[in-house]
Amino acid sequence: xxxxQSDSAQVSQFDLETTPGQGGIGEAASGYWERIKGGDLGAxxxxxxxxxxxxxxxxxxxxxxxxxxxxxxxxxxxxxxxxLAMGLVFVLLLGEIDLSAGFxxxxxxxxxxxxxxxxxxxxxxxIAAALLxxxxxxxxxxxxxxxLGIPSFVVSLAFFLGLQGAxxxxxxxxxxxxxxxxxxxxxxxxNMPVALGWLLALIVIAGFAFFQFWAMRTRKxxxxxxxxxxxxxxxxxxxxVVVLALIWLLQQERQRPNAPIVxxxxxxxxxxxxxxxxxxxxxxxxxxxxxxxxxVGGNAEAARRAGINVPNIKTLCFILGSTLAIxxxxxxxxxxxxxxxxxxxxxxxxxxxxxxxxxxTSLFGGRGRIVDAVTGGLVVAIIANGxxxxxxxxxxxxxxxxLVLLLAASVxxxxxxxxxATGR
Amino acid sequence: xxxxxxxxxxxxxxxxxxxxxxxxxxxVLRDVDFDxxxxxxxxLVGDNGAGxxxxxKCIAGIHPFDDxxxxxxxxxxxxxxxxxxxxxxxxxxxxxxxxxDNLDVVHNMFLGRELHxxxxxxxTEMEKRAGDTLKSLSVRTLRSLRxxxxxxxxxxxxxxxxxxxxLWNSKLVILDEPTAALGVAQTEQVLxxxxxxxxxxxxxxxxxHNMNDVMQVADSIATLFLGQMAAQVRAKDVNNTQVIELIxxxxxxxxxxxxxxxxxAGVA
Numbered sequence: 001x002x003x004x005q006s007d008s009a010q011v012s013q014f015d016l017e018t019t020p021g022q023g024g025i026g027e028a029a030s031g032y033w034e035r036i037k038g039g040d041l042g043a044x045x046x047x048x049x050x051x052x053x054x055x056x057x058x059x060x061x062x063x064x065x066x067x068x069x070x071x072x073x074x075x076x077x078x079x080x081x082x083x084l085a086m087g088l089v090f091v092l093l094l095g096e097i098d099l100s101a102g103f104x105x106x107x108x109x110x111x112x113x114x115x116x117x118x119x120x121x122x123x124x125x126x127i128a129a130a131l132l133x134x135x136x137x138x139x140x141x142x143x144x145x146x147x148l149g150i151p152s153f154v155v156s157l158a159f160f161l162g163l164q165g166a167x168x169x170x171x172x173x174x175x176x177x178x179x180x181x182x183x184x185x186x187x188x189x190x191n192m193p194v195a196l197g198w199l200l201a202l203i204v205i206a207g208f209a210f211f212q213f214w215a216m217r218t219r220k221x222x223x224x225x226x227x228x229x230x231x232x233x234x235x236x237x238x239x240x241v242v243v244l245a246l247i248w249l250l251q252q253e254r255q256r257p258n259a260p261i262v263x264x265x266x267x268x269x270x271x272x273x274x275x276x277x278x279x280x281x282x283x284x285x286x287x288x289x290x291x292x293x294x295x296v297g298g299n300a301e302a303a304r305r306a307g308i309n310v311p312n313i314k315t316l317c318f319i320l321g322s323t324l325a326i327x328x329x330x331x332x333x334x335x336x337x338x339x340x341x342x343x344x345x346x347x348x349x350x351x352x353x354x355x356x357x358x359x360x361t362s363l364f365g366g367r368g369r370i371v372d373a374v375t376g377g378l379v380v381a382i383i384a385n386g387x388x389x390x391x392x393x394x395x396x397x398x399x400x401x402x403l404v405l406l407l408a409a410s411v412x413x414x415x416x417x418x419x420x421a422t423g424r
Numbered sequence: 425x426x427x428x429x430x431x432x433x434x435x436x437x438x439x440x441x442x443x444x445x446x447x448x449x450x451x452v453l454r455d456v457d458f459d460x461x462x463x464x465x466x467x468l469v470g471d472n473g474a475g476x477x478x479x480x481k482c483i484a485g486i487h488p489f490d491d492x493x494x495x496x497x498x499x500x501x502x503x504x505x506x507x508x509x510x511x512x513x514x515x516x517x518x519x520x521x522x523x524x525d526n527l528d529v530v531h532n533m534f535l536g537r538e539l540h541x542x543x544x545x546x547x548t549e550m551e552k553r554a555g556d557t558l559k560s561l562s563v564r565t566l567r568s569l570r571x572x573x574x575x576x577x578x579x580x581x582x583x584x585x586x587x588x589x590x591l592w593n594s595k596l597v598i599l600d601e602p603t604a605a606l607g608v609a610q611t612e613q614v615l616x617x618x619x620x621x622x623x624x625x626x627x628x629x630x631x632x633h634n635m636n637d638v639m640q641v642a643d644s645i646a647t648l649f650l651g652q653m654a655a656q657v658r659a660k661d662v663n664n665t666q667v668i669e670l671i672x673x674x675x676x677x678x679x680x681x682x683x684x685x686x687x688x689a690g691v692a
Contacts, residue, residue: 222548224555225568286544291527295535298526305522306536307506366526419574 028231041415045408046359046375050382057386064389069254072267076188078381079269080105080331084352085359085373086280087324090317092356093284093297095365096145096152100159101352104137104322105329106344107163110170112330113177113339116184123183130326137163138322142315152318168341176340179333187272188334191265194251200271201247207278209236269331273374276327280370293317297366328352347384347398350405355380357408364416376408435498437462437627438483438514438596443492445478452478456492456653458646460596460627465618467638467659468631470648471671476631479648480598484516485509497595513595517585519604525574529566530554532573533588557591558583561620565613579610586617590626597621598629603637615641635664649674654681 036044057065064070084101091098098104108130115126137159144155171177179185192200212232219226250266284290295303296313304310325344332348333339357363358379359372383404387397436459445453453475460466470476481487483494485503494501496512503509509516523532530547533554539546554569563583566576573581582602589597599618603611619641622628632638638645639659646656647670654674662670662679669676 218548219551222552224548224551282544288538288540288545291531291535291538291545294526295524295531298524299522301520302522302524303535305518307510308536366524 024228025230025234028227028234040419041411042360043372043375044360045411046372046379049358049379050375053379053382053386057382057390061386061389065386067254068249068252069263070385071249072191072254074381074385075250075267075270076335077385078377079188079267079273080328080335081348081351081355081380081384082273082374082377083276083331084325084328084348085355085377086276086370087321087328088352088356089361089368089370089373090284090293090324091152091321092353092361092363093293093365093368094314094317095297096314096318097156097353097363098141098152098318098321098325099156099349100137100141100163101156101321101325101328102344102349103160103163103167104134104325104344105332105348106167106339106341107137107170108134108326108329109333109339109343110167110177112184112333113179114170116179116181117177123181126181127184127330130330131323134323134326135319138319139315141322142311142318145318146311146314164341164345167343171339171341176338178338184330184334185337186334187268188331189337191250191263191267192271194265197247197251197266200266200274201243204243204274205236205240208239212236276324277370277374284370289313289316294366299366347401350401351380351384352377354401354405354408357405357412362412362416363409364412380404434461434463436460436495437497439493439495440479440483441493441495443479443482443494444490445475445482445487446490452651453482453489454651456648456651457656458653459644459656460629461644462595462627463622463625464643465622465628465630465641466644466646466656467642468629468646468648469633469638469667469671473650474648474671475651476648477600480516480600480629480631483509483514483598510592513593514598515589515592515594515596516598517582517589517600517602519600519602523573523581523585526572528572529569529576529584532584533557533591535588537592553591554587557587560624561587561590561617563587563617577610578606579613582606582610582614583617586614586621590621590624594626596627596629598631600631601633602630603632603634611637635667638667639664647671647674647680649681652681655679 035042084105088098088101091101111130111133112126115121115129116123121129141152141155141159144150145152191197212235216226216229216232247266250270251264253262253264255261255263284293292303292308292313295306295308296310300310303313329344332343336343352373355376356368356373357376359369359374359376361368361372361376383401387400391397438458438460440456440458443453443456443458444451456475456479458468458479468476468479478487482489483503485505485508488504494503496514501508501512503512503514524535527535530551534550539550539553541549551569558566558569561583565580565583573584576584586597586599586602602614602618606614615637618628618630622641622643630637630642642659644656645659645662645667647654647667649670652674654670657679662676666676666679670680674681
């Protein structure tokens, strides 16, 4: 609590804003700077991280890292991590953790592989079976965490082991199941026609602009303070530049010169990730459920007293986390064209946690966004892609990956302390 | 401060008659009578363990009464849970605030009872109503309704918690030690707000340990002593010393429990 003196100063200084604030860009920028100084870093670490890494890897390996082919690769490598991280955002928002998410993804991939290849199911049926398994896993974890009160760290560690075993049993000892279904394979291996790629860019930019201005109009009509139109224009413009640049890169021909076939266009996984971001962001920011997730993560006791069914909210979050992990598993299987007992293992989970945290989601609960999973996932993908180009030694790679995760967690902890100190 | 004159008093909003409550072998409330009138601040005072918290938790529906009668606006009612209490128009502001630091003022005020249009949250309507409520309470100390509660001072947070309680056309607001953690200026700010609630026609119950608060805003003072209602008196009829005697001994002169009762209560 601040001192009495400063508080009484506030009494005389501020008034409840009743007039629309037309602050303009300068005010918005200084407000942003205030937030950053106050420990609310948002996506800044991810953006800085991505820029620095691209420069470093670009200087060290200009011929292999800075190619259109590699950029498309990088998105493919990152997509599963991003989706896994989106699921983890829900769990992390509660202040919980799901260490089993990686092997949940693997289990989903295994079920997909076995039903598709060994039993010849149609792909929608296989995917539905895998997703339902995800719901069941999430429900089981949630029952133990939310109803029985076992720390999620322990429950999900047990599931980490158990699901690894389940995968081995499903796949069969030492086996690898190939995936031959075209629909499943095309997600990670095929690209959108060039025209459709541009259409996607247009829809994303126009959609974002529409909702920004529509929200502003509703507020204006209601007589509430609104940001200046110039601020919105800058936001929309910045998004447009980034989206158009990325799509343009993906539209380039990525084969070596004189190659027999042309490979260009946006990989099909990109619209899938965009759609997930839109739907899940809507769920978190515009519905009661989302609001209650933040409330439970911020102060579970306050949420309970406000009449929110805390165990139900937790259960839904764990189910969403595990189901999205299954989606990530399907992407992994599609990318590898096969499922093996190591699918979803190794660093997959830590990459996903790292992605969420680097993107700005707090490990302490109550702070985070779906888009964090994408921005953070991009940084992680750059590391996962660039590091093997720079060094072949996997020992060095492991150590660097561990350090990156620690660095992200430190940024989170420090910004939290700053936030507590400045009262944000 | 006291505006209501004896004889002009309005009928009680809430009346408890012969309330008993035990937790196992511990008889926490014994034959408690308690009245709250609209437009008045009723202070509920008593030493630690006197039964204040139990009494309000029973009114809030968190614990059921063992026996006794509850009259709300003259009608006998039963309260089986917090939702029943809310439906009657009873709101409680807890001592430890129960706000979510990571949400803004509007989100906190509507937490658990969000307004919708379709399946989406109706943010503009919520912000408008939150603003109107704060204005009706003459709250002018918030910079923006969209700032996170974590950036507010203790007094401002208490203000938000109280505003949340009056947002729902509530009739009775119970405040559990609202000034316990506040500095001098902030306490003043909150007490003014408490007074305004009553002046707006609400029944207000103020639980507090602070005699200054009691003497400053209360119209009526109810003193619990070891689970019994020692006395409920008009604030202007007693002085500070008498209230403290009621709290510590259950009686003061000819007000309060009979000597024998007080002694028995002490034994129990």
